Amino acid sequence: MEFDENADRFRVCGGIHIKYVASFCAFFGICATIGVFSFGLMIFPWHLYEDSVNTTAKIAFCCFLVGGCSSHGLILYSLYSTRLQTQWLMPAFAYHLFIAVLNAITTLIAVGELFSEGNISHRDTVMAKIVLVVCPTIFMIQMVGFYVILKCRTYIQCKRRHVRNGEPPRIREVIMMSNKVSIMELSFDQVR
Secondary structure (H helix, E strand, O other): OOOOOOOHHHEEOOOEEHHHHHHHHHHHHHHHHHHHHHHHHHHOOHHHOOHHHHHHHHHHHHHHHHHHHHHHHHHHHHHHOOOOOOHHHHHHHHHHHHHHHHHHHHHHHHHHHHOOOOOOOHHHHHHHHHHHHHHHHHHHHHHHHHHHHHHHHHHHHHHHHHHHHHOOOEEEEEEEEOOEEEEEEEEHHHHO
């Protein structure tokens, strides 16, 4: 099967190549992670809690920042690296899955708050309604992220297969050495 860099199956959003869409999504993910991290640090009520809670919150914010930026950075690395490895996309997939699950749980909690039998304050009702707008929106963005990662993975696999087919195949040679078997991998260039 021939590899065509400009094939329609590597295009999304009305003809834009998946490489550029994935790059944009990765940069957007890094910027969004930094923005949410900064916003979270600013609005968190540090003065209301004791030091142990504040320390735990700071660790959670730092894990969010490092996880989000590194997983989106690995998308860029997998796209523009000469090694063409798809395993670098798995942290981004896991990160998006984690955030999607958190959004689903948060949405269910907000629905439970709104339809609970007990009396809740006006502030809690407003917060639950905000969560019901924000979390499904973020969930849809996560689904777009899943789609882009899967299309990007297909693109990298096809490109890697094409590059490998252009190189000579590896030869496996079994050598018996005093009751031990050794497997050597040679390429055609080494045999000549």
